[in-house]
Amino acid sequence: MEKIKKVGVRLAGMVRSSMQLRMGLIFFALVLLVVIFAPSLAPFDPYDLGDDLLVPPGTNGHWLGTTNMGQDVLSMIIYGSRASLAIGIVSALISGVIGTLLGAFAGFYGGKVDKVVSEIINIFLMIPTFFLILIIVALFGSSMINVMLVIGLTSWPSNARMMRVQAMSIKERTFVKSAISMGETKRQVLFKYIIPNGLFPIIANTTMGVAKAILTEASLSFLGLGDPNVISWGQMIYEGKQYLATGWWMSTFAGLFIMLIVMIFYMIGDGLNFALNPKMKKI
């Protein structure tokens, strides 16, 4: 109970200290409402092929127009928020968990473990990740699960590098020495003392990671490597691309919403970083 209260107090303090974080969270709450209540908010079934083909915004109750197949763009955008958010969050989580574990292992155990993990991190940071993603998706197919996995599995090194430094500094703290001298095993020290105390910067970075993952998914879709069976904003841009001249609304609105959601996650991530900065905390 006390713990929940304490985390709450800390979060409240962070939210108060950063305007950006506050705005980001408010917008994120709005997006979440859209995601949850998509069926009641959408005026049409986004998969329904209507008779109005490629009509401009405002025609026959289609606020944002229709596609060449007659689907309602607004409804597609509302439903598409689910796919974009799911891909963003799941792949950022994968990347956060892998990065945290590997970074913490390397930083805490040091020595050979650290050498090997650092080498892997460097290799991943050197190779052009997007091309790697392209190749993997081209080889293994572009289902939503694959896209999530591939983005998660290629974006963890920045988290790992951060957590490694955290672990290296936290393991020198007195409370870690005191935990060891009390009889905690190395694994208990790692999971009970090192990781929980070093996690906040990784949370901030992972939030930014959501924005990056959403952009990566959009880029993949734009190149025709998204999941064709799922309505996502990236997929909408891809399909509307060839109708830019005759039906600009097909991809433009999806593009705007991608920009918006990316900005929201950057605001939260950047706001968290700001609130975590020890120099700022004292003020």
Next chain:
Amino acid sequence: MPDAVKAPVIKAVGVKRYYKQRGGSLLSFGRKPRMIQAVDGVDFELYEGEIFGVIGESGCGKSTLGRLLIRLEEPSEGDIYFRGESSKALMKKDPKKFHRMVQAVFQNPFDTFTPNDTIGEIMMRPLRLHGIGKSDEERRAMCEKALEDGGLKPAADFLGRFPHELSGGQLQRISILRSMLLEPLFLVADEPVSMLDVSVRAEIIHMLQDLCASRRTAIMLISHDIAVVRYVSQRVAVMYLGRIVEMGDTDTIIQNPMHPYTQALISNCSSIDPDEDKQAIEIQGEPPSPINPGPGCYFANRCFKACEKCFKSYPPMRTMKDGRVVSCHFATGDE
């Protein structure tokens, strides 16, 4: 030494700890890394219910010795025996049991506890780790009693608080109480009061003293403050550059120090100097680095008594008539 007949709780034999020098320039590339001799061959014994003081300038290896005793680090050479059992073997056989026997109180109470846990969780954790108490309720009751006995009332209130809500003195008490919950054989307190407000230092030292007396725990009190050590410890060791230069009954050594380094330390400590008129002996120069201190007496370049011999060979440890040991060419034991 009233307990001399008993077997020692701790016996350190030729304990050394070397570190590779950190950093080093590009020019030293390919050369063998130089070694820092943080602890350079230390022998001593510690008895039940005894407070053993360790004094010396900062950097002389006191904290390193403390870390070796609680096995946060392994000695490069030598071994430490607990009730006759090698700590190396104990750690291999049952590290948990070893850690229960040997506890530590650290210099910085503000950093001793993980900031995310309540005092209740922090204190109950070692009990749970070592399977003490049948249920969490029982463990909580044990912690409450320990806090009450330690003067932290109301205990239930303290159990719900977080470390950052308490003062340094309160945190250091909790650190001591938590260690004592495990009923250890031995406790290292590394500068336990140096970061605390002067007004609470005495309380903490009293607490250690009481626990030592009532539980018969052997305590090693590391400090650079001779006044503290003299006040509570029965025996004291003076360290210089990783070695013990003089060791014996605290009163004997403080009243009549024989090693020039001890003499200098004591004469520089105004509150102690028994002979008020005497001029403080100045220690000239910086302490030499613990990297290759040379063949002679490590203290030779700062010693006011140094002669030619001192630069040639390290003085052997000699036992004096009053039972103390001194390592100085001028302390022959004939006086």
